[in-house]
Amino acid sequence: DAMVIQNPRYQVTQFGKPVTLSCSQTLNHNVMYWYQQKSSQAPKLLFHYYDKDFNNEADTPDNFQSRRPNTSFCFLDIRSPGLGDAAMYLCATSRDLPKNRGPYEQYFGPGTRLTVT
């Protein structure tokens, strides 16, 4: 039974055309993360939500935004995708943050592979 679901699994968009990737979870976890994984590289954290609080990593480009309308759903918006944004985007959840008497396991979805043409 899938606990972290990402849709779609594969997404093709055009250069400069906004695109939204979605993630949903059935775990009722407080924290939702978005990671970017480029080919043959390590996943890199873009941002996360702790409940409704948004936390952006310092080096995440402004081109990337996120929304979390409720506990279950979190969206990654890329306002103007460039060729360099082609990557696998991984959503993950955890019950709480590591600093709150963690660590807490992060549960990952299968990822969405984004192609920019």
Added chain:
Amino acid sequence: GNSVTQMEGPVTLSEEAFLTINCTYTATGYPSLFWYVQYPGEGLQLLLKATKADDKGSNKGFEATYRKETTSFHLEKGSVQVSDSAVYFCARISGGGADGLTFGKGTHLIIQP
């Protein structure tokens, strides 16, 4: 900044061989350490973890010991199976106030029958 370094792949072994995948981390604080596995077409799954020095994480025949003196968390398995073929990621809590994970680049393991 904090980082994780793991051996480059692909690593190709025969079934029942002994496996070691090396992982070292930068020694900022005392981070919790993890190994994640990614099977083809699936998301990352936690394989094992260790939260303090000398802890040994183990699962499905895999083991890794948190070595503070060598800042290492090498993954081992005594006898690999074809079904162990996957990409393995070593990771640490990012630390320094950051709340995510810092991953190594991943090691692609291929087990041949």
